[in-house]
Amino acid sequence: xxxxxRVLSTTLVALITLAGSAHQLQAQTFxxxxxxxxxxxxxxxxxxxxxxxxxTNKLPDGTSVTAVYQSKNSSARAAFDKEILGKTVxxxxxxxxxxxxxxxxxxPAVKNSDEDxxxxxxxxxxxxxxxxxxxxxxxxxxxxVK
Amino acid sequence: xxxxxxxxxxxxxNIPAILGVVSALSAAPVDAQQSLDNFTFHGSLTAAYxxxxxxxxxxxxxxxxFDYNLIALQFGYExxxxxxxxxxxxxxxMGTSPLAPLLPELSPVWAFYESKAAGFAIKLGRSPLPHGIxxxxxxxGTLLPLFRQPTYQETFENIxxxxxxxxxxxxxxxxxxxxxxxxxxxxxxxxxxATGSVAAVQRAKNFFDTQLWLRTPVKGLRLGVSxxxxxxxxxxxxxxxxxxxxxxxxxxxxxxxxxxxxxEWQDVSGGTGIGKTFYGNWYAQGGLKLTDKLxxxxxFNSAKSLLNPTPLPDIMLxxxxxxxxxxxxxxxxxxxxxxxLHHADGYSFDTAVPTLVAPTxxxxxxxxxxxxxxxxxxxxxxxxx
Numbered sequence: 001x002x003x004x005x006r007v008l009s010t011t012l013v014a015l016i017t018l019a020g021s022a023h024q025l026q027a028q029t030f031x032x033x034x035x036x037x038x039x040x041x042x043x044x045x046x047x048x049x050x051x052x053x054x055x056t057n058k059l060p061d062g063t064s065v066t067a068v069y070q071s072k073n074s075s076a077r078a079a080f081d082k083e084i085l086g087k088t089v090x091x092x093x094x095x096x097x098x099x100x101x102x103x104x105x106x107x108p109a110v111k112n113s114d115e116d117x118x119x120x121x122x123x124x125x126x127x128x129x130x131x132x133x134x135x136x137x138x139x140x141x142x143x144x145v146k
Numbered sequence: 147x148x149x150x151x152x153x154x155x156x157x158x159x160n161i162p163a164i165l166g167v168v169s170a171l172s173a174a175p176v177d178a179q180q181s182l183d184n185f186t187f188h189g190s191l192t193a194a195y196x197x198x199x200x201x202x203x204x205x206x207x208x209x210x211x212f213d214y215n216l217i218a219l220q221f222g223y224e225x226x227x228x229x230x231x232x233x234x235x236x237x238x239x240m241g242t243s244p245l246a247p248l249l250p251e252l253s254p255v256w257a258f259y260e261s262k263a264a265g266f267a268i269k270l271g272r273s274p275l276p277h278g279i280x281x282x283x284x285x286x287g288t289l290l291p292l293f294r295q296p297t298y299q300e301t302f303e304n305i306x307x308x309x310x311x312x313x314x315x316x317x318x319x320x321x322x323x324x325x326x327x328x329x330x331x332x333x334x335x336x337x338x339x340a341t342g343s344v345a346a347v348q349r350a351k352n353f354f355d356t357q358l359w360l361r362t363p364v365k366g367l368r369l370g371v372s373x374x375x376x377x378x379x380x381x382x383x384x385x386x387x388x389x390x391x392x393x394x395x396x397x398x399x400x401x402x403x404x405x406x407x408x409x410e411w412q413d414v415s416g417g418t419g420i421g422k423t424f425y426g427n428w429y430a431q432g433g434l435k436l437t438d439k440l441x442x443x444x445x446f447n448s449a450k451s452l453l454n455p456t457p458l459p460d461i462m463l464x465x466x467x468x469x470x471x472x473x474x475x476x477x478x479x480x481x482x483x484x485x486x487l488h489h490a491d492g493y494s495f496d497t498a499v500p501t502l503v504a505p506t507x508x509x510x511x512x513x514x515x516x517x518x519x520x521x522x523x524x525x526x527x528x529x530x531x
Contacts, residue, residue, distance in 0.1 A: 055313070057227065066227075086365070090438065093479030097289055097530055102282035103232055103256060103274040104267075106186050106222060 029079035033118065033140040035127040038063055042144040045084050051128065052085060053095065054105050067108040068120045068129040076114070076132045084145070186222040192287030194526035196241060201520040202496030205243030215239040216285045228262045236285055242496055244336050244345040245300060255304050269309040276309065276325040276357040277302045277372055278410055279399045287528025288482045291443050292472055297410050297429055300334035305353065321361035328354050343498045350376040370397035391416040391423065407432045424452035441474040455502060461512045463501060466492030482528045491519040
């Protein structure tokens with residue numbers, strides 16, 4: 001006979017395992033890149049969120065940055081919006097509509113592919129963006145999201 | 147009796163806005179990069195069909211109307227990441243509203259220069275007026291749960307003057323968004339009076355306003371408070387010409403993953419004693435996001451106004467109540483379909499209805515006339531880009 005505590009403990013272990021693997025999957029879905037002149041090697045998700053929602057244009061170390069988005073159809077965008085900005089892609093679009101039509105701000109530039117994002121970040125002093133986990137990132141620096 | 151008064155046609159008021167932008171442009175950095183990349187263009191369109199079952203209300207007649215549209219076009223140019231100009235042009239079709247003849251076909255509702263420095267954002271010219279939850283986006287259908295939010299009436303639409311904004315991050319995820327502004331704006335109104343109703347556009351001057359938003363650690367929840375004063379100079383053509391006028395607005399805005407709840411309360415008052423001015427309203431709305439695309443919601447709003455049937459004593463009239471239910475369907479963030487059904491009762495209709503019953507014996511005080519009623523529906527499609 002299977003005891004209730006055993007069922008609960010097994011379920012808990014399974015959930016923790018699933019949560020861990022899910023987080024790993026999310027973490028592998030995109031990587032954050034910056035212009036190679038930037039000194040930062042890592043950034044918190046919270047600081048990254050503020051940069052991409054244009055609540056600040058500086059990293060915590062004081063470096064000025066210019067964010068670039070991927071198009072709303074990209075899988076990297078969906079993962080980044082959910083994991084870093086805490087919203088769906090539609091939620092982020094609505095956020096920018098509110099900013100635009102209340103006269104507060106306009107969204108960062110949007111690029112259509114990983115290659116375009118890499119090109120933008122490479123050419124822009126302080127450039128910061130995100131690309132698919134498997135994208136080639138020659139000439140830019142990948143930083144860790146804490 | 148209805149009086150249509152045009153004291154200040156709003157298009158004449160475009161001149162200071164244009165002058166503001168021109169002077170601001172002349173102050174912009176002379177080495178600004180002249181590039182098409184620095185232009186932004188956005189727009190919003192709402193097309194609607196609306197019908198009432200009897201009395202006309204908010205421009206909606208008994209035989210229905212397709213003449214109920216909103217078009218907003220917004221142009222921006224960024225000189226750099228700190229300096230820009232923005233112009234928004236607005237066209238409104240208001241059906242059979244008594245206000246429709248008083249408003250221009252196309253109006254530059256915004257024309258401002260903005261400079262950001264040291265954490266401050268300063269707007270000069272004709273700027274959006276930070277006032278409550280929906281005021282700045284009142285014509286953007288994809289951002290509104292209902293066709294309109296009546297709390298702001300037809301006023302507080304924008305400001306000709308200066309708006310200074312700054313955000314503060316506090317400890318433990320609290321934050322404050324502060325706005326201070328000064329200038330002038332148009333008051334467009336249609337109000338029952340003791341002798342009928344009056345529709346007019348009037349210029350409010352010497353306007354000083356503050357809007358504060360407190361962001362809470364609860365994601366999506368914020369609290370707002372606004373206080374302002376203005377006057378109408380020496381005008382005596384409107385029922386609330388006492389000066390100065392003071393207005394207060396309290397807001398609670400909760401927008402969460404699976405639903406939203408909002409409420410705002412406002413009053414506008416001026417003068418003291420017999421003949422003083424008072425107008426107050428409030429609303430509460432709640433909605434459930436059934437899926438990412440489908441939302442159902444309901445709203446209750448109510449307004450009251452103090453009438454001055456001189457020489458008889460003032461009387462507070464419960465001007466109107468509006469109970470509504472609606473369905474929103476958004477296949478994407480840029481498109482929203484809305485169907486809404488309203489039940490309105492009170493005295494605020496497009497055709498004048500009896501408001502007060504004259505006394506025939508002592509004590510000689512006016513009493514409120516029986517309330518009139520209407521049911522109306524609006525089906526609208528909104529697109530933004």
